[in-house]
Amino acid sequence: MKSSVSEQERMAFNATKADTVEISDKESNYEIIIIEPGFNVWLQAVARPPGYYSQTFLENRNRLFVIEWNNRVINTLQFDPQLYQLQIDYDPLIDYGYDVNYKLYNYFIYFQRKYNQRLGPFAPRI
Numbered sequence: 001m002k003s004s005v006s007e008q009e010r011m012a013f014n015a016t017k018a019d020t021v022e023i024s025d026k027e028s029n030y031e032i033i034i035i036e037p038g039f040n041v042w043l044q045a046v047a048r049p050p051g052y053y054s055q056t057f058l059e060n061r062n063r064l065f066v067i068e069w070n071n072r073v074i075n076t077l078q079f080d081p082q083l084y085q086l087q088i089d090y091d092p093l094i095d096y097g098y099d100v101n102y103k104l105y106n107y108f109i110y111f112q113r114k115y116n117q118r119l120g121p122f123a124p125r126i
Contacts, residue, residue, distance in 0.1 A: 012042035023103040058101035065108040066090040
């Protein structure tokens with residue numbers, strides 16, 4: 001399943017220094033803090049730039065990814081609890097804004113590519 005990985009992406013995946021990305025929206029009071037070595041580097045150097053995807057596209061993908069992610073958090077015997085630690089509270093009726101959806105979507109892509117996982121029917125491509 002693993003797609004071809006660029007040198008920049010490989011460097012991000014191999015990062016060991018703590019890397020924190022805060023995903024928040026003041027209007028909805030929604031916040032996720034991702035502490036994942038390499039994610040911020042990957043987001044800046046590898047991910048498609050903001051505006052590449054529509055907010056509707058991001059929301060639809062995030063909805064699918066969150067459902068599968070949360071299922072894996074619950075099913076600790078079937079899925080690695082070190083990878084899937086905390087559930088994500090994502091309500092499709094709330095407008096979290098573009099930035100939250102963009103960063104959350106890209107984290108899912110990063111996660112799937114780095115750990116060779118598949119959270120839905122779509123290959124995690126850049």
